[in-house]
Amino acid sequence: MFCPKCSKQNPTDTIYCRQCGFSLTFIQSSLEGNNIQESIAKAETSRKPLKVGSILLSMFTLLNFFIIILPALINGTFNVGMLAVFIPGLIFGLPLI
Numbered sequence: 001m002f003c004p005k006c007s008k009q010n011p012t013d014t015i016y017c018r019q020c021g022f023s024l025t026f027i028q029s030s031l032e033g034n035n036i037q038e039s040i041a042k043a044e045t046s047r048k049p050l051k052v053g054s055i056l057l058s059m060f061t062l063l064n065f066f067i068i069i070l071p072a073l074i075n076g077t078f079n080v081g082m083l084a085v086f087i088p089g090l091i092f093g094l095p096l097i
Contacts, residue, residue, distance in 0.1 A: 001027055061086060 001012050001024060008019035016023055064085050072078040 001010050001014065002008070003010060003017035003020060003022055003024065004027075005022040006017060006020040008017055010018055010024060014024055069078065069082055069086055072082055
């Protein structure tokens with residue numbers, strides 16, 4: 001199935017486009033005989049807002065690890081307070097991807 005927004009080909013059982021995140025549920029709904037305009041309106045209002053935020057949080061967490069924690073471990077200057085930046089991002093960001 002092709003995304004009507006970005007023209008990316010997706011597997012037929014995909015709910016959201018793998019490239020742009022557009023909801024593809026209205027395509028299946030319209031094939032079943034439902035009103036296309038109503039299905040498109042529902043698809044445009046249903047978004048995945050956590051996806052971009054969780055990816056950014058995960059990238060921030062990994063950057064913190066490589067910029068702050070890893071050099072501190074290598075130099076022997078690590079202290080527990082450094083984990084205050086790393087642990088929340090690890091707990092809340094990575095499971096959301």
